[in-house]
Amino acid sequence: MRKHTMQLNLEKKALLLILLIVGVITSCDTKRIFEENSAIEKGTWNVNHKVNFEVSVTDIVPRYNVYLNVRNSTEYPYCNLYLFLNTGFPDGKIARDTLELTLADYDGRWFGSGMGSVKFSRFLFQKGVRFKQKGTYRFVLEQAMRVNELKGISDIGLRIEKE
Numbered sequence: 001m002r003k004h005t006m007q008l009n010l011e012k013k014a015l016l017l018i019l020l021i022v023g024v025i026t027s028c029d030t031k032r033i034f035e036e037n038s039a040i041e042k043g044t045w046n047v048n049h050k051v052n053f054e055v056s057v058t059d060i061v062p063r064y065n066v067y068l069n070v071r072n073s074t075e076y077p078y079c080n081l082y083l084f085l086n087t088g089f090p091d092g093k094i095a096r097d098t099l100e101l102t103l104a105d106y107d108g109r110w111f112g113s114g115m116g117s118v119k120f121s122r123f124l125f126q127k128g129v130r131f132k133q134k135g136t137y138r139f140v141l142e143q144a145m146r147v148n149e150l151k152g153i154s155d156i157g158l159r160i161e162k163e
Contacts, residue, residue, distance in 0.1 A: 090135025
């Protein structure tokens with residue numbers, strides 16, 4: 001009888017541990033309303049390739065932070081990345097921004113996280129922004145580095161979270 005009781009206690013503890021882990025994993029990112037990363041084929045971003053993200057906004061009351069995600073290899077030949085960001089609003093209007101993202105310092109030391117030859121960086125694009133219209137927003141990213149084939153960028157992404 002005692003052996004059976006010990007086994008039930010171990011099973012209860014294991015179940016409790018699994019539930020705790022699942023709870024931590026699912027509750028860590030409660031602010032995020034959208035995050036998507038798009039792979040750049042063969043790590044070479046063609047100047048004509050536009051990366052599109054569509055975000056449905058239903059709550060226009062809170063403020064949001066908008067981030068850009070970049071995954072690059074250490075073979076990337078520049079310390080910065082210039083982008084064009086076109087934002088399409090639900091009413092059909094479009095805004096265009098030119099962005100400079102700094103990936104490394106001038107001595108070649110990479111910012112961001114990661115081990116080995118791949119680095120991940122997240123850049124705050126807009127802080128505390130309010131979406132004024134409900135509906136679908138379309139974000140289109142283009143590389144603006146003045147080269148036709150930009151080598152070393154493997155992923156580009158967009159993240160939106162509640163402030």
